[in-house]
Amino acid sequence: xxxxxxxxxxxxxxxxxxxxxxxxxxxxxxxVVATDLVRxxxxxxxxxxxxxxAAVDWRVCDVTDGDALRAVVADAAPSAIVHLAxxxxxxxxxNPVACAQVNVIGHINVFEAAKDxxxxxxxxxxxxxxxxxxxxxxxxxxxxxxxxTDEEIARIYWxxxxxxxxxxxxxxxxxxGRDDGETAAITKAIRAAALGEPYAMPFSTRSCLQYAGxxxxxxxxxxxxxxxxxxxxxxxxxxxTTDELIATIRGQVPGAAITPSDRxxxxxxxxxxxxxxxxxxxxxxxxxxxxxxxDTLRRFRELAAGAR
Ligand SMILES: NC(=O)c1ccc[n+]([C@@H]2O[C@H](COP(=O)([O-])OP(=O)(O)OC[C@H]3O[C@@H](n4cnc5c(N)ncnc54)[C@H](O)[C@@H]3O)[C@@H](O)[C@H]2O)c1
Numbered sequence: 660x661x662x663x664x665x666x667x668x669x670x671x672x673x674x675x676x677x678x679x680x681x682x683x684x685x686x687x688x689x690x691v692v693a694t695d696l697v698r699x700x701x702x703x704x705x706x707x708x709x710x711x712x713a714a715v716d717w718r719v720c721d722v723t724d725g726d727a728l729r730a731v732v733a734d735a736a737p738s739a740i741v742h743l744a745x746x747x748x749x750x751x752x753x754n755p756v757a758c759a760q761v762n763v764i765g766h767i768n769v770f771e772a773a774k775d776x777x778x779x780x781x782x783x784x785x786x787x788x789x790x791x792x793x794x795x796x797x798x799x800x801x802x803x804x805x806x807x808t809d810e811e812i813a814r815i816y817w818x819x820x821x822x823x824x825x826x827x828x829x830x831x832x833x834x835x836g837r838d839d840g841e842t843a844a845i846t847k848a849i850r851a852a853a854l855g856e857p858y859a860m861p862f863s864t865r866s867c868l869q870y871a872g873x874x875x876x877x878x879x880x881x882x883x884x885x886x887x888x889x890x891x892x893x894x895x896x897x898x899x900t901t902d903e904l905i906a907t908i909r910g911q912v913p914g915a916a917i918t919p920s921d922r923x924x925x926x927x928x929x930x931x932x933x934x935x936x937x938x939x940x941x942x943x944x945x946x947x948x949x950x951x952x953x954d955t956l957r958r959f960r961e962l963a964a965g966a967r
Contacts, residue, residue, distance in 0.1 A: 665736045666690035667882045668778075670722055670769065671743030675836045676784065676829070678702035679875035680741055685714045687879055692735040694720040694728075695744065702836035705962060722765030725772070732772035739882040742769045742783035747840035751802040762805040763812070770816045770824075779823055782881045785810050785891060787830035787867065790927045799925060810891050817889035825881055825939060826891040830926075833951065834871030835958045842866075845904060848917050849952055852908045853959035857916035862924035865900045867893070867931065870951030873943070880940040892935035898928055899948050907952050 667684055671677045672693030681703055684691050691714060698717045720731045722744045732740070744765055751758035766783065773781055788803030789810060798804045806828075813824040837846035844861050845868055851858035877894060899907075905917045946954075 665738035666692045666716065667739050667741060668692040668694065668732060668735050668737035669741045669743060670694050670720075670765075671745060672717075673697065673699040673702060674743060675702060675834075675839065676832065676871065676874065676878075677743050678706055678836050679834065679871040680743070680878045681715060682707040682711075683872075683875035683879040684882065685711050689879075689882070690714065690716070692716045692718060692731075692737060694718045694722075694731060696721055702838075705835045705958070722768055723760045725764075725768040728768045729772040729775055732776045732778065736776065737778055739780040739782065740769060740773055740778055741878055741882060742766065742781060745784065746802075748788070748800065748802045749841055751805070752800065755801050758801065759805060762802070763808055766809045766812055770812065770820075770822060773822055774816070774820050779821075780882070780885070781813070781822060781824040782878060783809065783813065783824060783826055785826040785828045787828050787893070787927065789828060790930075792927050793925060810889075813891075814889040823886055824889045825886065825936070826889070827877070827881075827936065828891065828893050829874060830867035830869065830894070832869050832871050832874050834955055835962065837871065845901075846955065848904065849908060849955045850959045852912040852915035852917060853956045854963055857918070859918045860901055860905070860920040862922045863901045863920050864924040864926050865898050865928040866924075866926050867895045867897060868899045868904060868948060868951075869895050869897075870946040870954070872954065873946040873951070877936070877940065877943060880943065881936075884939045886939045890935045890939065892939075893931040893933045894936065895945065896931040896933055897945065898931075904948065904952070907948050908956075910949070911953055911956060 673695040746758045786806040789806040816822045831842040833845040848858045
C-alpha cells in the first residue's frame with residue numbers, strides 16, 4: 660500500500676513511463692489513480708496483464724486545466740503524485756506554446772493542486788535535457804529550458820510552501836511502449852532486430868541508456884520514501900554509445916541490420932550525479948545494457964507472437 664494509505668496519482672499515465680510505472684506500482688500492491696488526456700491502455704497492455712488492470716482508477720484530466728486537476732487531486736487524496744505528463748522534443752519544437760502550456764503551466768498546476776490537497780510528495784520528470792551543454796553552457800532547446808524551469812518552480816514551492824519534491828532527470832529510457840520522441844530510436848532499433856527488420860539509426864551519441872523496468876522501480880521506491888527539500892537528481896551515471904548498443908543487439912541477434920548514423924547528437928556525456936536519488940531510496944539493482952536489450956527483444960518477440 661502507499662506510504663500513508665492514499666493511492667499514488669500519476670499524470671501522463673497512458674505514456675511510456677506512465678505505463679511502466681503503473682505496472683511497478685500495481686505489482687507492489689499500490690492503489691493507482693491514473694490520469695491523462697484520454698484513457699488509452701495500449702502501452703500498459705504491453706507491460707501489465709489485463710487481470711491486474713482492475714487495480715487502476717482512471718480519470719481523464721488535462722494538466723493545463725488547473726481547476727479540473729485540482730478537483731481530481733482533491734478527490735483522490737493521493738499519498739504521492741508522480742507527474743509525467745509532458746510534450747516531448749519533436750512536439751515541443753513544432754509547437755513551443757503548447758509545450759510551455761503542458762510542460763510549464765501543467766507543472767505549476769500539479770504543485771498548486773498538491774498544495775491545496777495537502778499532498779507532500781511530488782516526484783516529477785525533469786530531463787537530462789535540462790543539463791547545461793555546448794558553447795552556451797545551457798539547455799540546447801526549449802524542451803530543456805522548460806524542464807530546467809520546472810526544477811526552479813519546484814524549488815520555489817519548497818521554499819514558499821514547504822512541498823517536498825524530487826525532480827528526476829531521465830536521459831534515454833528504452834523498452835516496449837517507447838514509440839514517441841526523438842530518442843525512441845534506441846527502442847526502435849531493438850524492436851527492428853527482434854522482428855528481423857532493418858533500421859537506420861537517426862543519430863550517434865554517448866548517453867545514459869536506461870531500461871524502463873529499472874526506471875519504473877525507481878519511481879515506485881520514490882513514492883514510498885520521505886525526504887525534505889526540492890531535490891533534483893540524475894537517474895544513473897552509466898553511459899553507453901549507440902555503437903555499443905548496436906554491438907549489444909548484434910551479440911544477441913547476429914546479423915541484425917542496424918545501420919549507424921554519421922549525425923552526432925550533442926549530449927552531456929559526463930558529470931552525472933544520482934547521489935540525491937540514492938540519498939532518498941538507497942541503492943537499487945541497475946539493469947545492464949545487455950540485460951535490458953535481452954528483455955526488450957524477448958518482449959517484442961512475445962508481443963509479435965500475440966503473447967504477453
Ligand atoms: N522516455 C524518456 O526517455 C524520457 C527522457 C527524459 C525525460 N522524460 C520525461 O518523462 C516523462 C514521461 O515520458 P514518456 O516517455 O512516458 O512520454 P510519453 O510521451 O510517452 O508520455 C507523456 C504523456 O503525457 C500526456 N500528456 C500530454 N499532454 C497532456 C496534458 N495536457 N494533460 C495530461 N496529459 C498530457 C500524453 O498523453 C502522454 O501519455 C515526460 O515528462 C518526459 O519529458 C522521458
